[in-house]
Amino acid sequence: MSSIMKVFLLLASMVYISKAQLGESGQQCLCQRVRNQIASKSDVKDIQIYPATVFCDTVEIVVTLNSGLRYCLNPKLNAMKRLLANVIKQKTPTTSTTARPTELSSTARSTSTARI
Known part of the structure; x- marks a missing residue:
């Protein structure tokens, strides 16, 4: 097999693998599926809110x-x-x-955490 063909196959496989890692939507979001309801508030330990970024265009x-x-x-x-x-x-x-019903803390990555 010629060296040009080997380079082409290597390049094609790298493109295929990178496309597969991005998923179908082309985004790298944490949440692939979402729920429409929250468990009881007494069971919730932490809520983290991730803003939209260039990698994921939705709030998570x-x-x-x-x-x-x-x-x-x-x-x-x-x-x-x-x-x-x-x-x-x-x-x-x-x-x-005045007292607030939730506490808020944030990290350097602009992630907000609300404690109920």
């Missing part, structure tokens, strides 16, 4: 239960829109000293 909401199970929620639901609005409201500095 990842819920961690006390048992360690993790799943994604649909950010288009009204309850999730209210949760996102609360998180955004908490990120903006305010001068009020």
